[in-house]
Amino acid sequence: MADVTRESLVHTLEEIALLLELKGENPFKTRAYRNGAEVVQNFEGDIVGRAAADELKGIKGIGNALQQKLYELASTGKLEYFEDLRAEFPPTLFELFELQGLGPKKIKALYDKLGISSVNELKKACQGSEIANLSGFGAKTVEKILGAIETRAKFADRFRLGEVTPLAETLLERLREHPKVNRSAIAGSYRRAKETLHDLDFLVATKEPAELTKFFTDFPEVQEVIAQGDTKASVRLDNGLQCDLRAVSNDHFPFALQYFTGSKEHNVALRSLALKKGLSLNEYDFTGEGDIPKVEEEVDIYRALKLDWIAPELRENRGEIEAACAADLPDLVKLTQLRGTFHNHTIASDGKNTLEEMATAAQEHGLQYLGIADHSKSSFQANGLNETRLVQQIEEIKIINAHFEDFALLSGSEVDILKDGSLDFHNDLLAELDYCVASIHNVFNLPEKEMTNRLIRAMENEHVTMLGHVTGRLLLKRDPYAVNMEKIIDCAAETKTVIELNCNPWRLDMDWRWWHRARDKNVLTSINPDAHSIEQLQFLAYGARLARKGWLRRKDVLNCHSLSEIQAWLRLPKSKR
């Protein structure tokens, strides 16, 4: 029986939705499956276990039919309904959904009328005239399809948050400086701090929308104009990133900002709430029978619905609306509240800068302490330190620290967790350090149970202060290794082990979806840049945004403590922390 995971349940429900769309089923039925996938993805707790035990009653969005199907899936690893559905279409047909401009209706037409079931076949068919002659298709459509095929081949369709941020801010600044622009913002998943993005959604308030869409499509980075109207434009930049612009009036701006920030799920929930209060909410304004609330800023929209303003990072329909309604939203951590950080490298292992350079840069960032955690000896690819070199580094740090008054380097190690969960250094040596980050750097492919036990054994070590990059994922490149996150979080709570929020844009690990659960079990995080150079201390900004996305408050973040507090905390035995 195939391994059943949360992801596999989500994936099956999403695929069913796609298949139903292809069959031209009732769109609301399709939506029910897609919504079900969302609920399973976001469910806090052991959804797989509950499904397998047929204990899914009472979960909103999972009705009788989905309960049955999830139970069958989780308990047998298969779903007959899904197998039958899937047998109706060739598997390669799904590729066509990756092409921009092709949706279920057009794909079904291509398949039914011309037997096209793969991108390759589609490309060939575009050379001839048969597609252009199909009803609903034309010469322009063929041209667009060919363009989309080329785009798909050339670019992955997602980008890492940290990679687009500098460009995003540059483009926003350019819009802001335009004399006809009153207000401007980037909405969408960028504003929500999603770890990867499909596009950037720019928004401007202006009296001259057409002038702005023209200005936007004329940006030098623009390689292709996908669409351009009087109030909306869509372009692809030379790096493959899609950018959209909406130009609205100043009065409409708060509504547009709210609407285009999303998430879609958050907005659907918000609109339903508005309807219950007799108000219809769209991207321009409120409409309704009674008094229409006055709105000047985005916050006024939430106030009108009797909600506290919800930080964009939280807008994923994961309980934020209920919390806002109950005035129970968390006071989210801020970048400026960080006083230090723990996981950083120097030239001793694979970093680019010396201890002194890293210390100076940290002080320029306003930090009171910087933890040095170079690799240990098993990470020979990263020039990991052996026992002798680590002892030397501890001495060097002592000497350097003598020069500082209100700042300190902390002696640590990013010690390798070996295959069996033991550590790369003996406890005697680890005891000499101020702290220790334990991470996995090899043997990524153990089965979930072994991998989980490996991490648990490391956490049970009294010298392990925190776990580094828990799942080892590299966004858009390498999947997380198989670990049971529920068990990891429970063990972190029991053993008082901190879990790192690794801020490297490629990692952003642990995933933001787990932090709410972790903090509710009193698990602390440390927002760590994993800096391999002084420039990479900037990564802290991404970490702070992802921590906010995970509902974390100042008190949930270890490195919000001052230097003296941290020194006292580190001296406590682990069990007393």
Next chain:
DNA sequence: GCCGTTTTCGGCCCGACTGTTTTCAGTCG
């Protein structure tokens, strides 16, 4: 397929743009 202080049927968020159409369907967000 889901849901319910308008509850077991009948709704389910909605607007912009494009291309093919001659009044609108499909796609996207």
